[in-house]
Amino acid sequence: MSPALRSWIVFFHRWTGFPVGVGLFVLFASGALVTFNLELQQWMQPQTAILAPETTNGLTHAEKLLLPEGKKDEKTSSFLRLPFNRDPVFRLWQYDGYFFHGPALHPETGQPLPTRDVVGSSFFNTLHAYFFLPNLWGRSLVSLLGVILLIPLITGVILHWRRFFSDLMLFRPHASSHRSWLDFHLLIGTLTLPLVFIIGLSGGILQIQNILSSLVPSPVHRSLPPTHSPPLSSKSLSALEAQGKHVWGETAGGFFMPIGNDIYLYRPDQATFCITRAHISTTHPIPRTLPYCPDFHSILTGIHLMRWAGPTMRWLYFGLGIIGAFLMASGLILFYKTERRQIKERSPSSSWGLRVIYAVNTATIIGFSIATLGLLWSTRLPALPVLPPRSWETALFFALWAGSLIHALCFRKAARCQLLLLCIMGLGLLPVDLLTRPLVTDRPLLFLSVDGCGVAVGLLSLFAYRRSCLS
Amino acid sequence: MIALCLSLLGWAAACLFHLSVQPSYRRRALYRFPYSLSVQRFLRLLCPTIALFGSCLYEGIVGLFIWSFSAPFISMAVTFLNTFRIWETLFQRHDKALNH
Numbered sequence: 001m002s003p004a005l006r007s008w009i010v011f012f013h014r015w016t017g018f019p020v021g022v023g024l025f026v027l028f029a030s031g032a033l034v035t036f037n038l039e040l041q042q043w044m045q046p047q048t049a050i051l052a053p054e055t056t057n058g059l060t061h062a063e064k065l066l067l068p069e070g071k072k073d074e075k076t077s078s079f080l081r082l083p084f085n086r087d088p089v090f091r092l093w094q095y096d097g098y099f100f101h102g103p104a105l106h107p108e109t110g111q112p113l114p115t116r117d118v119v120g121s122s123f124f125n126t127l128h129a130y131f132f133l134p135n136l137w138g139r140s141l142v143s144l145l146g147v148i149l150l151i152p153l154i155t156g157v158i159l160h161w162r163r164f165f166s167d168l169m170l171f172r173p174h175a176s177s178h179r180s181w182l183d184f185h186l187l188i189g190t191l192t193l194p195l196v197f198i199i200g201l202s203g204g205i206l207q208i209q210n211i212l213s214s215l216v217p218s219p220v221h222r223s224l225p226p227t228h229s230p231p232l233s234s235k236s237l238s239a240l241e242a243q244g245k246h247v248w249g250e251t252a253g254g255f256f257m258p259i260g261n262d263i264y265l266y267r268p269d270q271a272t273f274c275i276t277r278a279h280i281s282t283t284h285p286i287p288r289t290l291p292y293c294p295d296f297h298s299i300l301t302g303i304h305l306m307r308w309a310g311p312t313m314r315w316l317y318f319g320l321g322i323i324g325a326f327l328m329a330s331g332l333i334l335f336y337k338t339e340r341r342q343i344k345e346r347s348p349s350s351s352w353g354l355r356v357i358y359a360v361n362t363a364t365i366i367g368f369s370i371a372t373l374g375l376l377w378s379t380r381l382p383a384l385p386v387l388p389p390r391s392w393e394t395a396l397f398f399a400l401w402a403g404s405l406i407h408a409l410c411f412r413k414a415a416r417c418q419l420l421l422l423c424i425m426g427l428g429l430l431p432v433d434l435l436t437r438p439l440v441t442d443r444p445l446l447f448l449s450v451d452g453c454g455v456a457v458g459l460l461s462l463f464a465y466r467r468s469c470l471s
Numbered sequence: 472m473i474a475l476c477l478s479l480l481g482w483a484a485a486c487l488f489h490l491s492v493q494p495s496y497r498r499r500a501l502y503r504f505p506y507s508l509s510v511q512r513f514l515r516l517l518c519p520t521i522a523l524f525g526s527c528l529y530e531g532i533v534g535l536f537i538w539s540f541s542a543p544f545i546s547m548a549v550t551f552l553n554t555f556r557i558w559e560t561l562f563q564r565h566d567k568a569l570n571h
Contacts, residue, residue, distance in 0.1 A: 169549065171551070273532065308533075310533070316536075316540040317540065319544060
């Protein structure tokens, strides 16, 4: 490769990698959190972390809340999700375009649990899917990021190709700062290349498909074909659930949704690799016969959303999301270091361009982590009375994130201060958790895992803070 | 869990063989397996292949995902272990030639 061509490729890699890396860091980190969305929901609402079997009595009471007497013919957008091993309570949820919200019901009694109305796990879903922007714009941006991700990936492989295999496991932490960051970036980039490629591309294509399907309105679900089987004798949810168990074998995690004068039961997403949303209703108790993966979209959802995954696979996917975020973070840091060197060679005085890059990097890497931990803290601490809890938590998240950016724009050593704050917030998550929930819980591992992740973030930021003090 | 263990073992072996066949002047291979390079290169391919078959046998298509997703984690773990010379501490091997 000629030096001129190489320098052009380096230019493309760096200048596409920086803006894309900022967005992709958020996508990877929020995607990692979405992997454990239901567990985070329970962490935010500790009263829902209970182990109790679902009973017919519970379902009957939940039915009364889903379809209140006298209002059965009214249109509602609520649905009732059945308990399952990841989230063992009934959820009577509504979707308002940003959040799933509604009461959690006890699986044995069907009575509402005394929980606070929190942003819940759907906050990270929305952040991951469209950045809280208007739906079409947000989805377009995310799909664009997923597709443009290919440019830094391909240019990176071309640049590193000659030593791709020989330097596959090379890491020199005691070399110069720039060299060790480059080694770290290459190490993560080469080892996760196929997975990052598949996940990024599948996410991008899924979003493009979602945009196209939103432009061409289609019914919420495919109507059931005429059937010769008689409708169910009872219109109760219990009868429909029994029929679902008869047809599919398992309905835990599925959901009931009233549509028109009928009630539909959807098969749980985790039951199959591809999400098909197979359903039955009281008038059509036999589902349509669908292939295992009916179309390309369902295969992509199987690969990207991984609803079928068990705990082992889920932890691996979570770890991969975090590694992806580290890949982007190391790229952003390298970009800043190279720009700083080049700008200082041209003019020793401080540059506003460099300051902006520094602030964007700080807000992306440290600010996002602070805002995430702040959100977790806010779900457990009292909310400001001037705002409803969900608005307060959302506002706090974005205020912390914006504050991080402004702080980094104003102060030269902002990253160090913010690392210290991140360390305190990460290490403080465990005491906050222990002080704001009953000590005895049915799912101690769940709380321990979230707190452990907070402590790990705290220790990592402490390590980074100490290194920044030494360098 | 068996699929995960098989995958981790297979990839770890592949990483160790990969490091073992690296030339000394790169100062990364802190150990040497006593086999010929061609055998080691063959084993480097064989170990993850066996792990793939094993994990697919136990878990079906999920095994394929576990196999592919576990690769970066164990590779990074071996890299860090090797970088920080934990092998030397563990096995008390001090090869002067490699420290140049």
